[in-house]
Amino acid sequence: MRALRRSGDLRATVAFNTSYVPGNSNYHxxxxxxxxxxxxxxxxxxxxxxxxxxxxxxxxxxxxxxIGALLATALTLMGIRPRxxxxx
Numbered sequence: 001m002r003a004l005r006r007s008g009d010l011r012a013t014v015a016f017n018t019s020y021v022p023g024n025s026n027y028h029x030x031x032x033x034x035x036x037x038x039x040x041x042x043x044x045x046x047x048x049x050x051x052x053x054x055x056x057x058x059x060x061x062x063x064x065x066x067i068g069a070l071l072a073t074a075l076t077l078m079g080i081r082p083r084x085x086x087x088x
Contacts, residue, residue: 001025 004013017025 001013001016004016015021015024020026020030
C-alpha cells in the first residue's frame with residue numbers, strides 16, 4: 001500500500017485497500033474475519049458443552065449448602081444453650 005502511494009498511483013492504492021479481489025487488502029481481511037468467526041464458534045460450542053457437563057455433574061449437590069447451613073445453625077444453638085442456662 002505504501003509503495004503504491006509513493007508511486008503516486010492513488011487509484012491503485014484505493015483499489016488495493018477497498019477491493020475484495022484476491023491479493024488485495026479487504027480480501028485477506030475478509031478471509032481472516034471468517035476464520036476468526038469459525039474459531040470463536042468452535043470455542044463457544046465447546047464452552048457451552050463443558051457448562052452443560054459441569055451442571056449435570058453437580059446437579060445432585062445443590063442441596064448440600066442448605067443442609068450445611070442448617071447443621072451449623074443447630075450445632076451453634078446446641079453450643080450456646082448451656083452457656084445461656086448458666087445465667088438463669
